[in-house]
Amino acid sequence: MRSFLDTSILSLILLSCFCSAVSSYSSSCQLQGQFNLNGMHKTGDVILGGLFRLHFFPVYADASFTSEPQQSSCYGFNVLGFRMSQTMAFTIDEINRNSNLLPNVTLGYSLYDNCLQVGAGIGAALTLISGQKEQVTLEENCAGTPPVLGIVGGSSSTRSIAISTVLGLYRVPLVSYFATCSCLSDRQKFPSFFRTIPSDSFQVNALIQILKHFGWTWAGLLISDDDYGHNAAWSFHSDLGPTAGGCLAYTEILPRYDPIEIRRIVDVIRKSTARVVIVFAHESRMINLMKEIVKQNVTGLQWIASEAWSSAAVLQAPHLMPYLAGTLGIAIRRGEIPGLRDFLLQIRPDLHHNNTDGNSMVNEFWEYTFQCRFAPPPAGWVEAGGELCTGEEAEENVKNELVDVSNLRPEYNVYKAVYALAYALDDMLQCEPGRGPFSNNTCAHLQRMEPWQMMYYLEKVNFTTSFGDQVSFDENGDPLPIYDIMNWVWLPDGRTKVQRVGEFKRSAFKGEELTLDVDKIFWNVESKQPPRSVCSESCPPGTRMARKKGEPECCFDCVPCSEGKISNTTDSMECTSCPEDFWSSPQHDHCLPKKTEFLSFHEPLGICLTTISLLGTFICVVVLGIFIHHHSTPIVRANNSELSFLLLVSLKLCFLCSLLFIGRPRSWTCQLRHAAFGISFVLCVSCILVKTLVVLAVFRASKPGGESSLKWFGAAQQRGTVLVLTSVQAAICTVWLVSASPVPHKNTQYHSDKIVYECVVGSTVGFAVLLGYIGLLAVLSCLLAFLARNLPDSFNEAKLITFSMLIFCAVWVAFVPAYISSPGKYADAVEVFAILASSLGILVALLGPKCYIILCRPERNTKKAIMGRGTKS
Structure with a gap:
C-alpha cells in the first residue's frame, strides 16, 4: 500500500510539471513546461514509444533553493543504444511495408533518450503517455487514440522498475528488451510489464546448470550494487546448494570505483580455494576489477559472465587475455534481422537542420562518436580537437561502428518487442463486432483505444520471427526463455574470439535444457580440460x-x-x-x-566328524559280523547274545544319527535329529542296563536260594524291558515334537555379517527331559554295574559295563556346559562329538575286549575260561 501511495505521489508531482488549471473554473489545462528530452519521431495512425540509453553519463546542475532547478544534461554517446533505437525505427518501417500485418494502419514512433537516469526515464515515459499538446480542453470527451499504445523500453532493471511502477497505474504496456530482474515478474506490482529478454532467475538457473555440468561445486559470486545484482544474489542463495550444483564461497558487492574495496575483493578472490568466479555485474565494474586483478597477477580463475558483460568488447583486450581467456558466459539470444544493415547504411546526418526532432540524435551520433561536425562549428571546435569530416571518412566510420550486424542480441530483442506490439494491435483490430472480449462483447476501435485493451491482446501474442524463434508471454509477462552459451577463445595470434558453444532454453515439453559442445570450449589451463573447483573432494561410494x-x-x-x-x-x-x-x-x-554358517559336510570339521561317524558305523558292522560269525561261541552266547546284537544295532544308529547334525538345518532334520538321537541312545543304554541286571541276577542265582531270580530275566523279559524303556523315550519325543517341535532358525546375533543356521529346540523342557531320561538310565546302569564289579568271574562283564558307563556319563556331563557356551555350528559340533565319543566309548570299552578274545585269544573263548575254571595263560 505504501509503495502504491509513493508511486501516486510521484506521478502527481511529475504531472504537475505539465499542466495545471488556470483557475478552479477554467475549462482547459495549460502546459506549464517540458522535459528537456533528446528524441526522434515519426508520425503515424498509431504511435509506439521507445526508451533507449543514448548517453552514458548525466550531468546534474548545481542545486539551488532560490530558483527553479535546471534539468540535467547528458554526455558520452552510446552507439549501441543508438543502434537499438534505429532497430526500432527499421522494424516499424518493415511492418508498415508488410501488407499482411496492420494493412490499413501506419505505425509511427516517438523515441527518447533516458540518459541512464531514473528521473529522465520517468519523464520520458510520462511525456509519451500524456502527449505534448500545449493546451487540453476539459470539455472534450477524451475521444481519439491516446498518444502511445505501448512503449518499448527499459534498458536496465532499475530504470524499468521505476518506469513500470508509474505506467502500471495507467495500464500502459511496457515491453522491455534489456531488463532482466526477476522482481519484474511480480504481476501485482508490475501489471503492465512485459519483456522479450529472459529474467535473471532463468539466467541464474542457466549458470547453475553450467556449474553442475562441470562439477564446480565451489564458486565465488560478485554482484553489482543495484537491483540487477541483488536479485541475482538472492536467486543464487535460494537455488544453489549441493544437490543443485554447489555452494558459494563468498558473495561480494563489486563497487563502480573504490580502489580500496576492489583491492580487498581481489584479495578475497586470491585467497579463496574457489577457482570459479561468477560475476553478475555490468562491464564498467568488471573493467575496474580487472585492473586490480592484473596488478596482483591473479591467474588460474575460471570466470563465469552474466549477460551484462559476456560479450563486452572492451574486456577482450590482449593484456587481459591471460586472465579472462576461457571465460564462459550467458548471452542474449543472437538473432538475424534481414535488411537492417542496409537501413543503417542509409543513415545520414542533416547538414542544415542540426536540432530538428527527427534528426538530432543522428547528428549527435556523427559528432560525438566520430568527432565530426557537419553544421557550422561553434567557436573553438577545431582547437578543441574537433574536425570536419568528409563524406567518405564519415561513411567509413559508420560502416565500422554502426552497421556491424553480425552479433545482434539486444537489437534482436527490440525487434521482437516491436513486433509483439504490432501483432497485439493487429489482433485487436481484427476483432469482430459483437464478439469482442470486453464488456457487452465489444471490441476496441482505432479511433478510441485504451492502453489496457492493448494489454489484453499483448498477453495472448504468439508468433514466430523470420529467424525461427517463437515469441509469446506467460502469465507474468516473461517470454519463452533462451540463452546462448559463449566462450572466450584466445587465438594463437593474440586475438580474441567469442564463440557460441551451446544454449540453455526452456520448452513447454522438455522443460529446462542445457546443450553444450564441450569439445569447442577453450580452457585457459595447461591441461586444456575443465578446471576443478570444489571445497571438498567428492565422497566416493562407501x-x-x-x-x-x-x-x-x-x-x-x-x-x-x-x-x-x-x-x-x-x-x-x-x-x-x-x-x-x-x-x-x-x-x-x-x-x-551374508555368509551362511552351519556345520557343513564340506568343511574340515564336518568332514572329520562325518568320517568318524562312518568309521564308527563301519566298526559296528564289523563287530556285528564277528559276533554273528561266532554266535555259537561261549563269549557271544554269554549274557544273551540277542542283547549284544541289539546293542550293536543301537550303537550303529547312534553313529548314524550324528550325520543329521551335519549339513544345513532343514525342518525335517531338526525334528528327526533329536528324536533319533534320544531313541537310539535310550535303546543302547537300555540294552546295557538289562545286561547289568542279568549279570546281577546270575550272580544271585549262583547263591543258595537265588534260583528264583532268573525267572524274572528270561529272554522275553529282557526284550520287553528294553522295549518299554525305549517306548518311554519315544513317547517323550512324540510329545515334544507335537507340542513345540524344533525348527530351523537364521540366527544373526552371533555375527552381524553372518547368518548362522541352527535348530531351535522349540521346547527347552522337552530337550531337558530327553537328555535327563538318557542320563537317568546311564547313571542307573553305572551304579548297578559298579555294585557287580567284584563278581568272581574270570571275565567280569560288570567291570566292562561300569567302565563304559563311566565314559558315557563323563562325556555327557562335559557336554552340557560345552553345548551351552558354544555358538552356532560349534554347538552342533559339540553334540556330534558327544554322540560319537560316548558311542565309541561303549563300543570300545564294552565290546572291544570280547572281540579281542574272539579274534586273538580263542583259547579263552570257552565256557571254562569264562567261568574261571580253565587254565590261565
Whole structure:
C-alpha cells in the first residue's frame, strides 16, 4: 500500500510539471513546461514509444533553493543504444511495408533518450503517455487514440522498475528488451510489464546448470550494487546448494570505483580455494576489477559472465587475455534481422537542420562518436580537437561502428518487442463486432483505444520471427526463455574470439535444457580440460558426507559407512542399511548376501566328524559280523547274545544319527535329529542296563536260594524291558515334537555379517527331559554295574559295563556346559562329538575286549575260561 501511495505521489508531482488549471473554473489545462528530452519521431495512425540509453553519463546542475532547478544534461554517446533505437525505427518501417500485418494502419514512433537516469526515464515515459499538446480542453470527451499504445523500453532493471511502477497505474504496456530482474515478474506490482529478454532467475538457473555440468561445486559470486545484482544474489542463495550444483564461497558487492574495496575483493578472490568466479555485474565494474586483478597477477580463475558483460568488447583486450581467456558466459539470444544493415547504411546526418526532432540524435551520433561536425562549428571546435569530416571518412566510420550486424542480441530483442506490439494491435483490430472480449462483447476501435485493451491482446501474442524463434508471454509477462552459451577463445595470434558453444532454453515439453559442445570450449589451463573447483573432494561410494561445523554445505568430510550400511552413489548424504539377509561389502559400496554358517559336510570339521561317524558305523558292522560269525561261541552266547546284537544295532544308529547334525538345518532334520538321537541312545543304554541286571541276577542265582531270580530275566523279559524303556523315550519325543517341535532358525546375533543356521529346540523342557531320561538310565546302569564289579568271574562283564558307563556319563556331563557356551555350528559340533565319543566309548570299552578274545585269544573263548575254571595263560 505504501509503495502504491509513493508511486501516486510521484506521478502527481511529475504531472504537475505539465499542466495545471488556470483557475478552479477554467475549462482547459495549460502546459506549464517540458522535459528537456533528446528524441526522434515519426508520425503515424498509431504511435509506439521507445526508451533507449543514448548517453552514458548525466550531468546534474548545481542545486539551488532560490530558483527553479535546471534539468540535467547528458554526455558520452552510446552507439549501441543508438543502434537499438534505429532497430526500432527499421522494424516499424518493415511492418508498415508488410501488407499482411496492420494493412490499413501506419505505425509511427516517438523515441527518447533516458540518459541512464531514473528521473529522465520517468519523464520520458510520462511525456509519451500524456502527449505534448500545449493546451487540453476539459470539455472534450477524451475521444481519439491516446498518444502511445505501448512503449518499448527499459534498458536496465532499475530504470524499468521505476518506469513500470508509474505506467502500471495507467495500464500502459511496457515491453522491455534489456531488463532482466526477476522482481519484474511480480504481476501485482508490475501489471503492465512485459519483456522479450529472459529474467535473471532463468539466467541464474542457466549458470547453475553450467556449474553442475562441470562439477564446480565451489564458486565465488560478485554482484553489482543495484537491483540487477541483488536479485541475482538472492536467486543464487535460494537455488544453489549441493544437490543443485554447489555452494558459494563468498558473495561480494563489486563497487563502480573504490580502489580500496576492489583491492580487498581481489584479495578475497586470491585467497579463496574457489577457482570459479561468477560475476553478475555490468562491464564498467568488471573493467575496474580487472585492473586490480592484473596488478596482483591473479591467474588460474575460471570466470563465469552474466549477460551484462559476456560479450563486452572492451574486456577482450590482449593484456587481459591471460586472465579472462576461457571465460564462459550467458548471452542474449543472437538473432538475424534481414535488411537492417542496409537501413543503417542509409543513415545520414542533416547538414542544415542540426536540432530538428527527427534528426538530432543522428547528428549527435556523427559528432560525438566520430568527432565530426557537419553544421557550422561553434567557436573553438577545431582547437578543441574537433574536425570536419568528409563524406567518405564519415561513411567509413559508420560502416565500422554502426552497421556491424553480425552479433545482434539486444537489437534482436527490440525487434521482437516491436513486433509483439504490432501483432497485439493487429489482433485487436481484427476483432469482430459483437464478439469482442470486453464488456457487452465489444471490441476496441482505432479511433478510441485504451492502453489496457492493448494489454489484453499483448498477453495472448504468439508468433514466430523470420529467424525461427517463437515469441509469446506467460502469465507474468516473461517470454519463452533462451540463452546462448559463449566462450572466450584466445587465438594463437593474440586475438580474441567469442564463440557460441551451446544454449540453455526452456520448452513447454522438455522443460529446462542445457546443450553444450564441450569439445569447442577453450580452457585457459595447461591441461586444456575443465578446471576443478570444489571445497571438498567428492565422497566416493562407501562413504557419506559429514558437514564441517560452521562451514558451507559443500565443505564436508567423507566418513566411511558403518558395518552393515552402504552408499552406492557419489556424495551420498546418508548410508543405507542392507536388507536382513545381506551385509555390506568390504568397500561398503554394495550389499552382498551374508555368509551362511552351519556345520557343513564340506568343511574340515564336518568332514572329520562325518568320517568318524562312518568309521564308527563301519566298526559296528564289523563287530556285528564277528559276533554273528561266532554266535555259537561261549563269549557271544554269554549274557544273551540277542542283547549284544541289539546293542550293536543301537550303537550303529547312534553313529548314524550324528550325520543329521551335519549339513544345513532343514525342518525335517531338526525334528528327526533329536528324536533319533534320544531313541537310539535310550535303546543302547537300555540294552546295557538289562545286561547289568542279568549279570546281577546270575550272580544271585549262583547263591543258595537265588534260583528264583532268573525267572524274572528270561529272554522275553529282557526284550520287553528294553522295549518299554525305549517306548518311554519315544513317547517323550512324540510329545515334544507335537507340542513345540524344533525348527530351523537364521540366527544373526552371533555375527552381524553372518547368518548362522541352527535348530531351535522349540521346547527347552522337552530337550531337558530327553537328555535327563538318557542320563537317568546311564547313571542307573553305572551304579548297578559298579555294585557287580567284584563278581568272581574270570571275565567280569560288570567291570566292562561300569567302565563304559563311566565314559558315557563323563562325556555327557562335559557336554552340557560345552553345548551351552558354544555358538552356532560349534554347538552342533559339540553334540556330534558327544554322540560319537560316548558311542565309541561303549563300543570300545564294552565290546572291544570280547572281540579281542574272539579274534586273538580263542583259547579263552570257552565256557571254562569264562567261568574261571580253565587254565590261565
